[in-house]
Amino acid sequence: MKEKSLEVFVDGLTNYFDKTTSSLAKVSTPFLIQDINKYLQDYTGIIGISGNHKGSVFFTAPKIMVVKLISEIGVMTTKEEKLMDLVGEISNTIAGNARRVFGDQFMLSTPVVLKGKGEQLHVSNISSIYVIPVVWQNMSAHLIINLDTV
Amino acid sequence: MKFMVVDDSMVIREKVENVLKGEEFEIVGTAQNGVEAVEQFRLLKPTVMTLDITMPLMDGIETIKEIMAIDSNVRILVVSALADKSTLIQAMHLGAYGFLCKPFRDIELIEAIEELIEDIV
Numbered sequence: 652m653k654e655k656s657l658e659v660f661v662d663g664l665t666n667y668f669d670k671t672t673s674s675l676a677k678v679s680t681p682f683l684i685q686d687i688n689k690y691l692q693d694y695t696g697i698i699g700i701s702g703n704h705k706g707s708v709f710f711t712a713p714k715i716m717v718v719k720l721i722s723e724i725g726v727m728t729t730k731e732e733k734l735m736d737l738v739g740e741i742s743n744t745i746a747g748n749a750r751r752v753f754g755d756q757f758m759l760s761t762p763v764v765l766k767g768k769g770e771q772l773h774v775s776n777i778s779s780i781y782v783i784p785v786v787w788q789n790m791s792a793h794l795i796i797n798l799d800t801v
Numbered sequence: 802m803k804f805m806v807v808d809d810s811m812v813i814r815e816k817v818e819n820v821l822k823g824e825e826f827e828i829v830g831t832a833q834n835g836v837e838a839v840e841q842f843r844l845l846k847p848t849v850m851t852l853d854i855t856m857p858l859m860d861g862i863e864t865i866k867e868i869m870a871i872d873s874n875v876r877i878l879v880v881s882a883l884a885d886k887s888t889l890i891q892a893m894h895l896g897a898y899g900f901l902c903k904p905f906r907d908i909e910l911i912e913a914i915e916e917l918i919e920d921i922v
Contacts, residue, residue, distance in 0.1 A: 666904065667904050670902050670904040670905060670906055671906075721812060724812070724816050725815075725816055725819045725820070725907075726812055726815050726816060732811070733811060733812055733815075736810055736811050736812050737810075737812045739810070740810040740812055740813060743810075743882055744882040744903045744904055745853060745880065745882075746882070747855065747882025747883045747884060747903070748882055748884045748902070748903075749884075750883050750884050750885035750888070751884035753885075754885055754887070755883075755885045755887040755888055758882075758886075759855055760857060761809060761856065761857045795865070799815060
């Protein structure tokens with residue numbers, strides 16, 4: 652995937668925090684990684700992509716951040732089921748917003764959510780893996796993009 | 802006014818319900834996919850609904866088709882992250898009344914719903 656195409660994900664991540672929280676998030680420049688497993692945190696939402704691209708979009712965050720994020724959108728809970736649901740929804744929202752650039756053939760799966768680092772994740776070694784870091788209220792999460800154009 | 806909330810995310814369903822508390826709506830049902838939505842729609846006959854597009858079992862586009870075949874007077878606000886024009890056009894062509902892109906602020910949801918029902922209140 653071309654680095655230029657990452658802009659839509661940087662914008663989507665920035666927009667998510669802007670619209671759903673009351674304090675600014677700092678989204679940093681994307682960088683290339685080799686091993687996705689080093690970047691996974693407590694909860695990871697995964698959206699499979701097919702159509703004009705293939706691969707996955709991941710949003711991964713620590714539990715403390717997800718608890719805070721869910722309260723910011725008006726749902727007061729620490730129930731794991733809901734924290735995992737939110738992480739899936741964040742990944743779905745940011746991936747869905749990317750259709751603004753990639754069009755309606757950028758097809759999304761429904762979210763899959765992982766808890767903890769657990770099993771080692773294996774992703775396509777054909778395409779590059781980019782990490783987009785975001786820091787919000789001194790907590791750090793990552794959007795991970797592993798996509799190839801078809 | 803009878804209101805139904807359809808989204809595969811329980812957090813989004815709860816958020817929409819919370820935002821609408823104190824407004825003139827009675828939340829009569831919620832559903833987490835299109836199949837549930839159609840079943841509940843037949844039973845509960847809501848006047849207004851929010852509807853996600855990307856859902857398991859039956860997506861929002863198919864759900865609009867099924868629901869409009871049951872009662873074409875329902876006011877459907879599509880609330881989706883899918884930000885491309887063709888999804889918006891397809892949903893509106895099938896009978897949706899409005900489209901709100903996720904993520905959204907509370908006030909944006911309220912304004913979108915007010916616009917949806919302004920000629921029936």
